[in-house]
Amino acid sequence: MAKLSDLPLRSNLVGKAPYGAPQDPVPVSLNVNENTHPISEEVLTDIVASLAQAVRNVNRYPDREATELRTELANYLGHSLSFEQVWAANGSNEVLQQVLQAFGGPGRTLLSFTPTYSMYPLLADGTDTGWVAVPRPADYALSPEFVAAALAEHQPDIAIICGPNNPTGTPLTRETILAAYDAFDGILIVDEAYHEFDDDNSSAIELLPGRHRLLVSRTMSKAFAFAGVRLGYLAADSAVIDALRLVRLPYHLSALTQAAATTALRHSQAMLSTVDAIRAERDRLAHELTAMGYRVHDSGANFLLVGGFVDPEAMFAALFERGILVRNLGIDGHLRITAGTPEETGQVIEAIREITAGVGVAA
Numbered sequence: 001m002a003k004l005s006d007l008p009l010r011s012n013l014v015g016k017a018p019y020g021a022p023q024d025p026v027p028v029s030l031n032v033n034e035n036t037h038p039i040s041e042e043v044l045t046d047i048v049a050s051l052a053q054a055v056r057n058v059n060r061y062p063d064r065e066a067t068e069l070r071t072e073l074a075n076y077l078g079h080s081l082s083f084e085q086v087w088a089a090n091g092s093n094e095v096l097q098q099v100l101q102a103f104g105g106p107g108r109t110l111l112s113f114t115p116t117y118s119m120y121p122l123l124a125d126g127t128d129t130g131w132v133a134v135p136r137p138a139d140y141a142l143s144p145e146f147v148a149a150a151l152a153e154h155q156p157d158i159a160i161i162c163g164p165n166n167p168t169g170t171p172l173t174r175e176t177i178l179a180a181y182d183a184f185d186g187i188l189i190v191d192e193a194y195h196e197f198d199d200d201n202s203s204a205i206e207l208l209p210g211r212h213r214l215l216v217s218r219t220m221s222k223a224f225a226f227a228g229v230r231l232g233y234l235a236a237d238s239a240v241i242d243a244l245r246l247v248r249l250p251y252h253l254s255a256l257t258q259a260a261a262t263t264a265l266r267h268s269q270a271m272l273s274t275v276d277a278i279r280a281e282r283d284r285l286a287h288e289l290t291a292m293g294y295r296v297h298d299s300g301a302n303f304l305l306v307g308g309f310v311d312p313e314a315m316f317a318a319l320f321e322r323g324i325l326v327r328n329l330g331i332d333g334h335l336r337i338t339a340g341t342p343e344e345t346g347q348v349i350e351a352i353r354e355i356t357a358g359v360g361v362a363a
């Protein structure tokens, strides 16, 4: 068998590792920020019916423009958006890849503020786009002055700001988005994958009118409890959508994906009914871990970045032994934990309490 090094791989991919969050089948999986609640029986029945209908036509290609789905997404987003201002693809990862294909590429750069979503540099590599990582300040919060200075200095072709930020949970303010937009001439993406969990429910979508370089990406993988379907979307000026249509593969969204997502969106209230409960579990997790002496970062998402682990790898392993999967992102002394159902969250709290009794908390 040949090795990777035997192949004429593109030089910017040499030595790189693929995205690889562990996917071990454990009873309590709190490592990739999914909504861990199953979707309701009532909605499920409707989705199955729409899939059955779609299957009858799979001898034909699906709607290349996914017009019905994009119209439903526009209705969900509100703000008088029309489907021409909304794009959809197989997860927001694919949406972001298409943005890089259209606006990045050789000789161009993508900037973000780290630590942030680990796929951004991988998407840059995959599209031959240069990657500029600007470290966040110690508390991970981005002030308008901080982002404006970084963007003015580096003048990237594309900047992406994640709010609330993965993996830190840090919320993003409207003032910071506006300062970022005005500080450079490139494309500004606000990644709102966790928007529905944010206590401040204002969205960058409100800022779209008159700002044709502003792109807001969202996903059905998190609050919508639809990660397995793979549906991400983006709102922007219709000219941006025209640019993305230049790079998308024809028929990129299968008829089954379009049917399932369109039906789910018609039940958006039911699909999002667990959001308040997840936020309550996040806050309970924060409260309990803080009481144990851990340092919990402020979060507007469905997960917490927690500091104070004496040995994060050992804590990860001890939790794993108890059937609980969390995320070790290699941030000194930290682990990231998704808020689950009350039972799951209770289990992770009790397991950490028990393990901590033996090892203590880092000073």
Ligand code: PMP
Residues within 6 Å of the ligand: 032, 033, 090, 091, 092, 093, 094, 117, 162, 166, 191, 193, 218, 219, 220, 221, 227, 230, 231, 232
């Ligand atoms: N953006 C952020 C910040 C994420 O955390 C994720 C998933 N972990 C994504 C985008 C991609 O999600 P998906 O492709 O499932 O829509």
